[in-house]
Amino acid sequence: MPNLFRLLVALLLAAAFLPVGPASGEPRQDRCVVLVSVDGFAHFYLDDPRSDIPTIRKLAREGARAQGMVCAFPTVTWPNHVTMATGAAPARHGVLGNSYLDRTTGKPVSLLPDPIYDKDQIVRVPMIFDAAHQAGLRTAGICWPATRNARTLDWTVPDMAGDGWETFGTKSWLEELRAAGLPVDRQADWCREPAGGVQRDWLYTRMAAQVLTKHAPNLLLIHLVEPDHVQHRTGPRSDEAYWCMSYTDDRIRDLVEAVQRSPMAGKTTIFVCGDHGFLPIRKDIRPNVLLRQMGLIALSDGKVEKQAAWCLSQGGACAVYVLDDARRQQIIGELRTALAKTEGVDAVFTPERFAQLGQPTPEQDPHAPDLWLSAKKDYSFSDTAAGDEIIAARPSVGGTHGFLPDQPDLLSACIIHGPDIQPGTDLGKVDIRDVAPTIGAILGIELPTAQGKSLMRGGSGK
Structure with a gap:
């Protein structure tokens, strides 16, 4: 047997x-x-x-x-x-x-x-x-x-x-x-x-x-x-x-x-x-609005005039770049905490966890961000820094990808x-x-x- x-x-x-x-x-x-x-x-x-x-x-x-x-x-x-x-x-x-x-x-x-x-x-x-x-x-x-x-x-x-x-x-x-x-x-x-x-x-x-x-x-x-x-x-x-x-x-x-x-x-x-x-999406997450409210981004006539950090959408994922080298670690810590509390954000990854994503750290590749975000189902990231809404409902259901695989x-x-x-x-x-x-x-x-x-x-x- x-x-x-x-x-x-x-x-x-x-x-x-x-x-x-x-x-x-x-x-x-x-x-x-x-x-x-x-x-x-x-x-x-x-x-x-x-x-x-x-x-x-x-x-x-x-x-x-x-x-x-x-x-x-x-x-x-x-x-x-x-x-x-x-x-x-x-x-x-x-x-x-x-x-x-x-x-x-x-x-x-x-x-x-x-x-x-x-x-x-x-x-x-x-x-x-x-x-x-x-x-x-x-x-x-x-x-x-x-x-x-x-x-x-x-x-x-x-x-x-x-x-x-x-x-x-x-x-x-x-x-x-x-x-x-x-x-x-x-x-x-x-x-x-x-x-x-x-x-x-x-x-x-x-x-x-x-x-x-x-x-x-x-x-x-x-x-x-x-x-x-x-x-x-x-x-x-x-x-x-x-x-x-x-x-x-x-x-x-x-x-x-x-x-x-x-x-x-x-x-x-x-x-x-x-x-x-x-995945279907019903709401947009606008992290750059949050950064603007934190004083990390400033707009003038709709154009960016101050940019200590920026969030770049990849649909259901988002790459967060800190551009103020003098305060880099401080800003990373503040953003990690604030973004983890934001509606629709499923996970916040710091560079020590990038390897599990198959992604390099900023020290390994200058194109790499300082944080990676992934959204929950029904949410997608947006690049806009304008307006007051960090979470905005979409007029109709759409779809996207980019999320954790x-x-x-x-x-x-x-x-x-x-x-x-x-x-x-x-x-x-x-x-x-x-x-x-x-x-x-x-x-x-x-x-x-x-x-x-x-x-x-x-x-x-x-």
Whole structure:
């Protein structure tokens, strides 16, 4: 009986992993991986009977699925896309949020949509396409965050509006797409439209189909955007959110059909992942109003004229920067106490606890804040310092993310389908840092700076 028990335990443990991948150091020219990031694809949509997502469910049924994927903190788009593509936490890869505060100027610096920095200026470790390119594999990226001017993507358009595609995209590929009748020159217009993500996701999947069928890359990263936009406006589990998930499923179907027409048909693994989940929000927390009332901020005609500290929203999280070096420790202590008592604030983290968030301290990274905050459900942070209300009700329910990643509705989806994947595999709960090492295992390439583990048997993390 003990031997039988041990055998059953071993079988259960083995079932939690995918089949053994190819040995590292042997790049697989005969394999393709398509990593699809669906922005805001919360795990709960997979089993929700109101979700009309037959293609995604078929991939999950015939492949592997996680029981939720734990994302990086803050659970926002830019750091999580970099984590997904590097296998590393923000403290290691360097993209700490969607924005940071420049301590010299006191002004926010936005990282989305890649308006200032090239990929190599903000991402400090190799991304999975860097490793693939170095191994001699062909790589492509469509609107993947933090890939501006990425020289190791053979066919690419960055996640940028304006003239970003013309400036940083692969010019010869853009000409091919124009010749094929795809309206790539409408990207800038559609980025400005409130519902432009619908057209954008339609365009992105057709661009993916072209590169898959004509150029047969070994690795394609593609970012679909509209589910995030809709849930911000109307909240998760809204009628509009269910419509958008159905629309997104149609776009995944387009990608699956393109794979079936491609030279890599039968040799392609598709990952469908979310970068974060979503929570509903009904109230805004305005910590900079509190700082103004404490005398740390002063406004004149609506403009900041005094700034001893500043709070920078990351949705359901907030980065607090102290800019008065002479009184830094005193102000940190005062803010820690005052913010912990503020309605809607769930947790206040000081630098000695940043490591558990996967974030660096200010001594380790000048972009790091002095405190991190996370909001409770139904609350979101706002940057405004005007007015007298620290807590303000919203006129209608919306949605956001950024909160601590361990909440069930903040878990994202993770589905893997392909020739190396055992149908019906239950991966349990996985970490977003596991995605890149798993891709590496399938393609036979190494990513030494990754902290996650490959979900293929024998995978390990560092």
